[in-house]
Amino acid sequence: MKSSTRQYFQFAHHHILLLTLVYFSGRVLDAHAVPKQRPFNNTIPAILVFGDSTVDPGNNDYINRVFKGNFPPYGRDFANHAATGRFTNGRLPSDYIILYMGIKDYIPPYLNQSLSIEELITGVSFASAGTGYDPLTPTLSNVVSLQKQLEYFQEYRERLEGAIGKEETGDLIKRSIFLLSAGTNDFALNYFTEQLRRLSFSASNYEKFVLQHFKGFIQGLLSQGATKIAVVGLPPMGCLPVIITSNTIPLTGRQCVERINSVARDYNTLLQSEMRHLQSTQLNKETKIYYADIYGPLQDMIQNHQRYGFEVVSRACCGTGLVEASFMCNAKTPVCPDASKYIFWDAIHPTDRAYYLIFQAFRPLIDFIIKDSTS
Secondary structure (H helix, E strand, C coil): CCHHHHHHHHHHHHHHHCCCCCCCCECCCCCCCCCCCCHHHCCCCCEEEEECCCCCCCHHHHCCCCCCCCCCCCCCCCHHHCCCCCCCCCECHHHHHHHHCCCCCCCCECCCCCCCHHHHHCCCECCCCCCCCCCHHHHHHCCCCHHHHHHHHHHHHHHHHHHHCHHHHHHHHHHCEEEEECCHHHHHHHHCCCCHHHHHCCHHHHHHHHHHHHHHHHHHHHHCCCCEEEEECCCCHHHCHHHHHHHCCCCCCCCCCHHHHHHHHHHHHHHHHHHHHHHHCCCCCCCEEEEECCHHHHHHHHHCHHHHCCCEEEEECECCCCCCCHHHCCCCCCECCCHHHEEECCCCCECHHHHHHHHHHHHHHHHHHHHHHHC
16 A cells, blocks of 8 residues: 555544544434324423434534534535534434424534523433543543533533422423433544553453443433433444444455454443343332444344445445545535435444434334333
């Protein structure tokens, strides 16, 4: 490989991964495809969201950081073609969930200081693209840590108490769904890219290290009154186009990187075990912790893409589809004419059609949580 080409891929691998590694969004569908009525007489008043770019609707727009998606072609298929800071061409899975539940059309970013009390009451996202459970991960890209997100949630609670009272706020939090989606950046951005953690941990030991921080975060939510927490596992990280690019020998073909996918599967097994343990130790029997499997649905889309109508699997819609994301996927970057044929929008994040299918895979769990909360 020529020196200039090698330098380009080194730059792309380092800086693209420093953009946030996490995915999925769905295609803007009509109102009949995503019903706005509340299923099963839904009594859940709000969704409160934490994590990374999987569920960041634009919080990074409000911090002075490079990891943003608030410019074209991001948001090309969103309402009014607006680039809101979502790292996809349309909605995030969390947007589809809250729309399906009949609460509102989208989940807004908490750091938007213009949000009304009414908007705050029905749910916000504290998520920040590029973050992770490992405290080192958000420092690599200087984004909002999960600990800081927890602090923002405490601030959010105080704002609600000032507006609707302490008792009503406590009841709102008790009845709301807490959605947590993080972890990919800890491995793809941190462990497999930077050397510091690899010098101290084997992959299996790093999984346990990350889970210790996950446990601490869940305990923080529980201490603030959360009783319904849905946790999204890791996706098949080895299938992200940027991961394939940085781990593929030229001319050998673009395939998912199995050794990285195997880490995701191992972590998800440990995560579910830790969640069962956390559940078993809760004195409050109303507290429920739910696992949301993302690995299986996304892997099935990749392996059986023709069944879902996808034509392109290992490249993204934006640019070459090999490395572009965030500032490298911009208004001057060529994009594919029909993103619905692609699983990935940029080299890290899925298209909104893929996100919609992820939401559909989550629907049985959403329905179960809603019914569980009324039983």
